[in-house]
Amino acid sequence: MKSLEVTLRAVRENGRKALVPYFVAGATPDWVRHVEAAALGGADAIEIGIPFSDPMMDGVVIQEAGLRALQAGTTFESIGRQLTSIDTEVPLIAMTYYNIFLHYGLARSAGRLHEFGLSGAIVPDLSLEESDEWRTSCGEHDIATIFLVAPSTPAERIKEVARRSEGFLYASARMAVTGASSDQGDGARVVANVREASDLPVYVGIGITTPEQAATTAAVSDGVIVGSALVKVILNGASVHDVENFVRSFRDAIDTTFEV
Amino acid sequence: MSNIGVMGDPDERGHFGDFGGRFVPEALMPACLELEEAFRDAWADPSFINEYRTTLSQFVGRPTPVTPLPRLSEKLGLRLYAKREDLAHTGSHKINNVVGQTLLTRRMGKTRIIAETGAGQHGVATATGAARLGLACTVFMGEVDTVRQELNVFRMELLGARVVPVTSGSRTLKDAVNEAMREWVTCVADTHYCIGSVMGPHPFPWMVREFQSIIGIEAAAQLEELGAGTPDLVVACVGGGSNAAGIFAGFANSDARLIGVEAAGGAAVASGSPGVLHGMRSLLLQDEFGQIEEAHSMSAGLDYPGIGPEHAYLADSGRAEYFAVGDEEVLDAFSLLSESEGIIPALETAHALAWITREVGALIPRGATVLLNLSGRGDKDVAQVRQLLKGES
Numbered sequence: 001m002k003s004l005e006v007t008l009r010a011v012r013e014n015g016r017k018a019l020v021p022y023f024v025a026g027a028t029p030d031w032v033r034h035v036e037a038a039a040l041g042g043a044d045a046i047e048i049g050i051p052f053s054d055p056m057m058d059g060v061v062i063q064e065a066g067l068r069a070l071q072a073g074t075t076f077e078s079i080g081r082q083l084t085s086i087d088t089e090v091p092l093i094a095m096t097y098y099n100i101f102l103h104y105g106l107a108r109s110a111g112r113l114h115e116f117g118l119s120g121a122i123v124p125d126l127s128l129e130e131s132d133e134w135r136t137s138c139g140e141h142d143i144a145t146i147f148l149v150a151p152s153t154p155a156e157r158i159k160e161v162a163r164r165s166e167g168f169l170y171a172s173a174r175m176a177v178t179g180a181s182s183d184q185g186d187g188a189r190v191v192a193n194v195r196e197a198s199d200l201p202v203y204v205g206i207g208i209t210t211p212e213q214a215a216t217t218a219a220v221s222d223g224v225i226v227g228s229a230l231v232k233v234i235l236n237g238a239s240v241h242d243v244e245n246f247v248r249s250f251r252d253a254i255d256t257t258f259e260v
Numbered sequence: 261m262s263n264i265g266v267m268g269d270p271d272e273r274g275h276f277g278d279f280g281g282r283f284v285p286e287a288l289m290p291a292c293l294e295l296e297e298a299f300r301d302a303w304a305d306p307s308f309i310n311e312y313r314t315t316l317s318q319f320v321g322r323p324t325p326v327t328p329l330p331r332l333s334e335k336l337g338l339r340l341y342a343k344r345e346d347l348a349h350t351g352s353h354k355i356n357n358v359v360g361q362t363l364l365t366r367r368m369g370k371t372r373i374i375a376e377t378g379a380g381q382h383g384v385a386t387a388t389g390a391a392r393l394g395l396a397c398t399v400f401m402g403e404v405d406t407v408r409q410e411l412n413v414f415r416m417e418l419l420g421a422r423v424v425p426v427t428s429g430s431r432t433l434k435d436a437v438n439e440a441m442r443e444w445v446t447c448v449a450d451t452h453y454c455i456g457s458v459m460g461p462h463p464f465p466w467m468v469r470e471f472q473s474i475i476g477i478e479a480a481a482q483l484e485e486l487g488a489g490t491p492d493l494v495v496a497c498v499g500g501g502s503n504a505a506g507i508f509a510g511f512a513n514s515d516a517r518l519i520g521v522e523a524a525g526g527a528a529v530a531s532g533s534p535g536v537l538h539g540m541r542s543l544l545l546q547d548e549f550g551q552i553e554e555a556h557s558m559s560a561g562l563d564y565p566g567i568g569p570e571h572a573y574l575a576d577s578g579r580a581e582y583f584a585v586g587d588e589e590v591l592d593a594f595s596l597l598s599e600s601e602g603i604i605p606a607l608e609t610a611h612a613l614a615w616i617t618r619e620v621g622a623l624i625p626r627g628a629t630v631l632l633n634l635s636g637r638g639d640k641d642v643a644q645v646r647q648l649l650k651g652e653s
């Protein structure tokens with residue numbers, strides 16, 4: 001079992017709901033300090049978005065953050081260099097589009113992820129069917145390959161995807177790209193479907209915008225992923241302290257609800 | 261008819277050699293699988309094929325003729341023929357694919373269709389096909405292109421479609437595809453995404469080629485009738501590559517050399533490398549970090565940093581050859597065809613002719629029989645060309 005999965009299963013066994021914030025690396029100069037702040041605020045794992053020119057699964061907020069990062073000259077390597085200064089024990093997970101790794105070389109990418117201190121990777125445009133080579137490369141470097149399931153994924157397919165996913169399974173709460181949303185979405189149903197097929201931790205993401213939504217969703221899953229809502233605060237100029245408070249507000253809402 | 265394509269079918273996961281496949285968010289996987297099944301089923305169903313064929317003849321005006329180009333032939337020292345897709349309804353080959361995909365949309369029980377467009381030709385064709393079958397229609401178009409092809413925006417609106425200007429990225433075709441994909445995720449249950457070229461995730465590159473193969477099948481028979489036999493070269497412009505794939509399909513098993521002509525600023529074969537974008541693995545313009553580069557062409561329909569995966573495969577295997585031409589040569593070819601044959605071509609098409617005029621006596625032996633796929637008419641480009649020509653003098 002990959003280290004990431006060992007850690008995340010332990011989080012669940014300790015009766016804790018996982019909180020996973022998402023950052024776009026390089027969107028602001030002090031992004032590494034933001035990541036540390038999120039860890040202090042109560043994150044259990046953190047997604048590090050590597051910007052791509054054509055983010056097909058992302059809405060306007062993450063598109064904008066990615067554009068700023070690319071304009072600032074952010075690359076896979078520059079992210080790695082900056083991460084060497086990070087001070088946190090919280091597991092870090094890369095999130096990017098397949099072409100970044102493919103172009104860099106799959107085996108080489110997996111090796112670099114490991115050297116940079118990342119322990120998992122989410123590649124939303126890499127379908128299960130095309131993933132053999134990537135999973136093999138990740139296998140050699142203790143990188144967990146995390147797959148998504150969506151409200152549209154049929155039960156049979158959920159089984160297949162869950163069997164290959166490592167660390168956790170990313171349950172998309174809605175049929176949408178990343179971005180704010182005011183309703184609860186379909187997360188609970190997707191999680192219930194996954195539970196029939198797998199005991200992997202299931203985290204819900206896409207459109208989780210408020211601490212209340214996060215708490216409600218955490219109650220029916222093993223954890224939540226908070227992306228655009230956080231990235232928006234950062235684009236609006238959040239300080240390191242603001243980021244910590246933002247994450248803590250989600251942490252508190254989740255813990256309070258869950259203890260009830 | 262399901263086996264008419266003389267270029268082979270991809271493997272069951274949609275690969276043409278090392279290229280193709282299906283690289284989409286999980287949310288879209290079921291739709292791609294459903295579409296593949298629906299297409300396989302329809303393409304083996306005589307009643308579907310009959311309706312497709314009937315629509316092509318009664319609505320689109322097929323078969324389009326093959327026209328000998330005697331004055332230009334004499335000037336160039338060639339035996340030049342043109343397959344006249346400019347005479348198809350809406351003015352380009354794009355409608356062939358749209359007829360197929362709109363009929364399939366209805367067959368799948370979907371009520372709405374979305375599309376991307378560059379030059380506006382695929383958007384106009386999709387709006388047309390949607391109007392004919394009473395489907396709701398939304399077209400995504402880069403903001404830059406809505407300006408370059410203003411009249412086509414109005415055409416789509418006249419046909420009842422909603423046109424959404426796309427303001428992300430380079431604001432051209434590539435970004436219109438991104439935006440259409442993002443929209444499709446939200447509405448995939450009742451909406452079909454009618455991709456306009458031989459690109460995207462499986463089954464699109466294969467399906468669109470099959471719907472366009474009518475061009476090559478007709479042309480091969482028509483050249484026989486004209487006594488021209490098998491051409492020495494078949495030449496087509498390539499954006500994503502649908503008109504080229506369509507005409508190549510009729511000649512893939514012949515001795516004809518197959519030539520695709522890209523815009524110099526969007527030459528995925530000459531300047532690209534393997535990568536994944538828009539659901540497919542193919543040849544793409546990208547930088548050293550794998551970021552996709554913007555294409556630059558005066559022709560909105562060729563302003564695309566990639567090429568369909570089957571073309572990447574045909575280039576790899578050597579069965580087809582790909583070349584690039586620059587904007588200036590294209591303008592000359594645009595005027596040349598207009599003046600010598602009374603046909604104003606689309607700027608996209610003029611790329612194919614520009615390559616022919618450049619290579620006579622070089623890559624093309626004098627006296628060769630050459631079939632040009634005249635993929636579209638130039639009405640949409642007249643205002644732009646007027647400005648460019650005025651700017652030159």
Ligand SMILES: Cc1ncc(COP(=O)(O)O)c(C=O)c1O
Binds near residue numbers: 379382458498636
């Ligand atoms: C007339 C014409 N030819 C060619 C193209 C390029 O597309 P494809 O390469 O798919 O044929 C376009 C695209 O808009 C077009 O309008």
